[in-house]
Amino acid sequence: MPQPITSLEGEVYYPPQEVIAQAHVPDWDGLQAEADADYLGFWEARARELEWQAPWRMVMDDSRAPFYKWFLGARTNIVHNALDRHVATWRRNKLALIWEGEPGDQRSLSYHALHREVGQFAQVLKSMGAERGDRITIYMGRIPEIIVAMLACAKIGAVHSVVYGGFSVEALHGRIEDSQSKLLITADGGWLNGKIVRLKDIADEALRRCASVEHVIVVRRTGHEVRMEPGRDFWYDDLLQLPLSRPGNDRPQTEILDAEEPLYILYTSGTTGKPKAIVHTHAGYQVGTYATLKYVFDLREEDRWWCAADPGWVTGHSYIVYGPLLNGATSFMYEGAPTYPYPDRWWRMIEKYGITILYTAPTAIRGLMRFGDAWPARHDLSSLRLLGTVGEPINPEAWKWYHRAIGKGRCPIMDTWWQTETGMFMITPVPSAPLKPGSATKPFFGQQAEVVGEDGQVVPDGEEGNLVLKRPWPAMLRTIYGDDDRYVEQYWSKYPGRYLTGDSAKRDRDGYFWIIGRVDDVIKVSGYRLGTAEIESALVSHASVAEAAVIGLPDELKGHAIHAFCILRAGYSPSIQLQEELKAHVAHEIGPIARPAEIQFTDALPKTRSGKIMRRVLKARALGMSEGDTSTLEE
Numbered sequence: 001m002p003q004p005i006t007s008l009e010g011e012v013y014y015p016p017q018e019v020i021a022q023a024h025v026p027d028w029d030g031l032q033a034e035a036d037a038d039y040l041g042f043w044e045a046r047a048r049e050l051e052w053q054a055p056w057r058m059v060m061d062d063s064r065a066p067f068y069k070w071f072l073g074a075r076t077n078i079v080h081n082a083l084d085r086h087v088a089t090w091r092r093n094k095l096a097l098i099w100e101g102e103p104g105d106q107r108s109l110s111y112h113a114l115h116r117e118v119g120q121f122a123q124v125l126k127s128m129g130a131e132r133g134d135r136i137t138i139y140m141g142r143i144p145e146i147i148v149a150m151l152a153c154a155k156i157g158a159v160h161s162v163v164y165g166g167f168s169v170e171a172l173h174g175r176i177e178d179s180q181s182k183l184l185i186t187a188d189g190g191w192l193n194g195k196i197v198r199l200k201d202i203a204d205e206a207l208r209r210c211a212s213v214e215h216v217i218v219v220r221r222t223g224h225e226v227r228m229e230p231g232r233d234f235w236y237d238d239l240l241q242l243p244l245s246r247p248g249n250d251r252p253q254t255e256i257l258d259a260e261e262p263l264y265i266l267y268t269s270g271t272t273g274k275p276k277a278i279v280h281t282h283a284g285y286q287v288g289t290y291a292t293l294k295y296v297f298d299l300r301e302e303d304r305w306w307c308a309a310d311p312g313w314v315t316g317h318s319y320i321v322y323g324p325l326l327n328g329a330t331s332f333m334y335e336g337a338p339t340y341p342y343p344d345r346w347w348r349m350i351e352k353y354g355i356t357i358l359y360t361a362p363t364a365i366r367g368l369m370r371f372g373d374a375w376p377a378r379h380d381l382s383s384l385r386l387l388g389t390v391g392e393p394i395n396p397e398a399w400k401w402y403h404r405a406i407g408k409g410r411c412p413i414m415d416t417w418w419q420t421e422t423g424m425f426m427i428t429p430v431p432s433a434p435l436k437p438g439s440a441t442k443p444f445f446g447q448q449a450e451v452v453g454e455d456g457q458v459v460p461d462g463e464e465g466n467l468v469l470k471r472p473w474p475a476m477l478r479t480i481y482g483d484d485d486r487y488v489e490q491y492w493s494k495y496p497g498r499y500l501t502g503d504s505a506k507r508d509r510d511g512y513f514w515i516i517g518r519v520d521d522v523i524k525v526s527g528y529r530l531g532t533a534e535i536e537s538a539l540v541s542h543a544s545v546a547e548a549a550v551i552g553l554p555d556e557l558k559g560h561a562i563h564a565f566c567i568l569r570a571g572y573s574p575s576i577q578l579q580e581e582l583k584a585h586v587a588h589e590i591g592p593i594a595r596p597a598e599i600q601f602t603d604a605l606p607k608t609r610s611g612k613i614m615r616r617v618l619k620a621r622a623l624g625m626s627e628g629d630t631s632t633l634e635e
């Protein structure tokens with residue numbers, strides 16, 4: 001394979017010859033041109049690599065755009081291709097999941113074992129009255145049962161709504177209420193930093209605030225004592241052992257669905273108001289996650305893939321649960337903190353389990369980089385062949401450390417840009433691509449991206465603007481759950497026909513994209529996506545706060561840190577104690593990840609004449625920068 005002839009601008013890392021020689025896509029530019037010329041053909045060919053219960057009539061239907069449909073007419077269930085298909089082959093004996101708990105306990109599940117437990121739990125869900133289309137909330141840590149629960153929901157055609165285990169009372173309550181779930185699947189607790197996260201207690205408190213949940217299924221993880229409400233709460237392992245085996249019941253069928261039936265909803269923060277539920281479907285999402293993972297991380301049978309995200313976020317949905325299983329891959333999952341008991345925990349596990357691909361976030365890389373090279377140097381990391389990053393722009397310094405200290409200069413880094421809404425990688429290299437540290441490179445095969453100004457015109461290369469995507473893609477969100485208008489308004493109204501990402505970016509002269517960050521009221525804290533509105537409403541729910549405004553300010557480790565400005569109610573006065581109380585209040589309501597780094601008391605907030613808080617002005621003031629155009633500022 002020849003080296004690319006074109007010389008690229010800036011600092012470029014060309015892929016090692018052996019990587020190119022073995023890659024699924026040895027010729028990046030070639031497949032790009034091919035898929036660009038016939039992108040529906042590209043996706044149809046990917047879909048053909050999977051099994052279908054009935055074929056599609058149409059690859060993509062845009063007759064009701066932006067309500068696009070994919071693989072219209074097909075009959076499928078993602079679980080068929082993720083599990084059922086494999087247990088009919090030699091892969092039944094292959095490991096689907098290798099898991100290590102924070103205390104050091106381990107569990108491995110073959111495809112056979114995972115398929116069996118999912119089938120059993122699907123029966124349990126049915127016996128508790130769950131039906132096709134019902135929403136089921138899952139609130140757990142990183143343990144194998146969260147994967148079982150998600151797949152069991154999908155298997156019976158129920159819609160899972162996973163709430164990240166690091167969220168707390170009000171965040172959980174709001175999501176249960178909005179989805180009107182009748183069932184909650186949780187765990188007694190989870191291990192993090194040597195301590196128990198008391199998930200069941202948090203769930204109990206959330207349930208006191210809402211009425212829809214009839215039953216709670218509790219996985220025994222930590223074994224500490226929890227309150228079980230008779231008639232409402234059941235232990236997962238007790239239920240699995242119940243004799244459900246009327247003839248035929250022991251081998252539950254996977255419910256075959258229409259292509260566009262919902263697979264899951266996942267709440268994420270948007271521009272205004274409370275978090276909204278993004279809807280993903282069985283067919284398109286299946287094809288998108290399958291193909292992107294296969295090509296971008298060059299998956300092979302012998303790989304041991306580790307996506308170190310949490311199943312509670314989209315990265316975990318697509319690339320811990322569905323993508324790897326659709327590819328018949330072996331995944332590794334770890335329950336706890338990267339630095340417990342020492343900062344070499346990850347490197348130790350890579351050596352121990354022979355991990356070949358590590359996919360994580362810049363914040364984790366920066367966090368581990370802090371402890372120096374000696375920790376990874378103690379371990380044999382030679383099993384690694386590829387690295388990946390996601391969640392926020394990676395600063396070149398962290399990129400280079402990751403490349404050198406972890407990848408030993410041998411492992412290309414796949415910087416994948418995508419979103420909860422996109423469901424799959426959208427701007428990303430493949431292993432044969434020349435890399436530039438800090439750039440997610442180019443759109444995935446068949447996709448086109450642009451950087452545009454307020455007027456919708458493409459800005460010159462090198463200039464900043466709004467990042468938009470030009471073509472629909474199979475794993476795209478279908479709508480916002482229960483709010484079609486908001487879906488159209490938020491993503492398709494500013495530049496009709498083009499999908500608005502909410503990110504600002506630049507494109508360089510080589511066509512490489514450089515993501516700058518969110519332009520809306522979303523803050524990325526340690527790679528986690530949070531909305532200013534949710535944090536503000538948590539602050540205002542405290543008796544002392546009349547009004548609050550929240551912004552994200554640059555933070556070396558977390559990317560952004562939360563800064564809150566509060567106007568106190570009459571009768572309360574500013575104090576350090578109150579600052580701490582408010583921080584703790586936010587952590588209790590939303591979760592420790594939302595805890596403000598700083599709380600500042602103020603008498604007034606900059607607002608537009610129509611009463612909207614101008615967070616941009618607060619940010620400029622905090623950073624000592626120009627306030628920009630303040631002509632709409634209230635007197």
Ligand code: WTA
Binds near residue numbers: 415418527
């Ligand atoms: C940001 C996470 C730069 C971006 C999968 C996007 C990134 C938001 C990258 C979505 C990347 C994600 N480089 N920024 N490689 N990947 N982002 O929904 O701002 O939690 O809009 O999905 O993360 O966050 P979400």
